[in-house]
Amino acid sequence: MPPFDYFAPFRPVKAALFAAFTLVASSAAWASQDIPDMYPGSVLYSKPVEFIPHVFSAIGATAPPGKANAGHNNNLTFIVTGEGVIVINGGACALLAEALHDEIKKVTDEPVRLVINENGQGHAMLGNSYWAKQGVPILAHSDAAEEFTAHGYEILERMKGYNEELAEGTEVVPPTETFDDKYVIDMGRFHIEVLHLGPAHSSGDISVWLPEQGLVIAGDMAFHERMLPIFDDTETGAWIDTWENEFEKLNATYVIPGHGHPTNMDQVRRYTHDYLVYLRGKIREHLDNGGTLDDAYYVDQSPYEHLDTYEELATKNAGFVYVEMEFE
Template sequence: MKPISAICAVACLWAGVALASEDIPDKYPQSVLYNKPVEVIPNVWTSIGATAPPTYENSGHNNNLSFIITGEGVVVVNSGASYQIAQALHEEIRIRTDQDVMLVVAENGQGHAMLGNNYWIDQGVPVLAHVDAAAEFEKDSGQAFASLQNYAREKSEGTVPMQPTETFEDRVELTMGDFRIEVLHLGPAHSPGDTQVWLPEQSLVIAGDIAFHERMPPIFEGTCTSCWIDTWENAFEPLGATYVIPGHGHPTNMAQVRRYTHDYLVWLRARIAEHIDEGGDLTTAYYVDQSPYIQLDTFEELATRNAGVVFAEMEWE
């Protein structure tokens, strides 16, 4: 059991922080990073991205960029959405330590996790991703780069889509300095090759996009929501993490991400099942009432799409 003081410390740290909002402007205007990195627990830092879609104002930094200062080097989680974001994160790391970055881990194959790869590779740092995430990035990187150029304009300069240098299938375990680090693919969830970084001795998981709590989880075409629920119940939550750094939003705990990810998926599937049982079709599935989750950022962008994707998945189950 974790000391009560440690649990209280992280709870108090975030108790006074308002939920992230699409209306909040860039919080760190002197940098292309949306937020200055904060220390979640000793030597584990994260720069919290906007919970809005990528825009010129947030520079595409709309996911969490984390790093672990181990004592023998730094491990970074996510390359960032561009060369310039990766470079800005590296500058923040150098302010906090003179230890070299030894490894970058990508949480999935999306642009905001991997479009900064070429910066890190230029520094001689290996970039690790799950084999399925690497395949997804190879397929979609051209479109992701074009999107970056469109919204970020001159902030996209320097970015060259580049594949990760290393891949894995199930897990990678390493000990570096004061940390035992497990890089895990626990099973199918939000997108191909979803990856979690688990620090068992600190009871902290850098969860990636398996876990949301301040913005609505996006459900992609091809996402298996029943598989996501199974992975959550059988592999993710059994980690027993005290601290959770989600893919988006402030660091929190397992109860919060369960409420707004696992429970949302279960709830939405139940509503779509009722809709199907009542003879509803795809055109009306989009309008299934999701108002219990209206407070989540990106609700307007994602709720109707999520309903349609889940209907298409469940129609043939």
């Protein structure tokens, strides 16, 4: 079966299969947390599909991590360059990394030359233990590497708590290489820029930019099908600045976000930048009216209630933004 074309809505539909897929993908049910494992023959939540030529992504669940998805709730992407494969994200456990490697071997005989961690979170780095055993170099931003080194064992224990026996073989293995601003890779048919654009969702967030293809593998810079999470150390004002001053300037045609299906800039702008601006506006209004933290949790976020993980994250996000903005 040929790979699905996620961008069918933006070019003439050439086959009924693509039309049907687009209809399903655009419905609320597609992003539901309640749909079953899409790839029961593998520990992966979904089978990798080719988004643009030679770039494949296994799209994770939009639900929180759990044993049902083995922690595969982010996107695991790989690029077949012609001279080797570059993998973006180590995966949430060693078994997920191995499962992704099995899928890579079905596509190409080229060896994996590099793994890139999009940040210091578990679903980006815990699978490093598998890749390190294969002798593959692992790249991350220096801040992400520092974060994982400091908290890796706590992250591992949390993953063991939900993954149980699926955590087998997973160890804390930090990146082998780090960078600060920009890391350039010229391999085979691809020129690739690994970019730290500035503060965003978490420490050391990076985006992988393919300028000749107009594709950004955005990592957690960009969300659209699920509500973005805000942490106690997330600086939402700085995230907006990074978006406006750096990320937007890429002028990407295609976006593979950290979570959710490949899309375009209009969609991720709507549910990332615009959501952050909206929530900060609601909290600013609440603060100006003398509102308390207890009440801040309940500011109106109804325009975004259709997003997956809304119930888990909306009130938490409001609380974190209140604390951030209280003394701005």
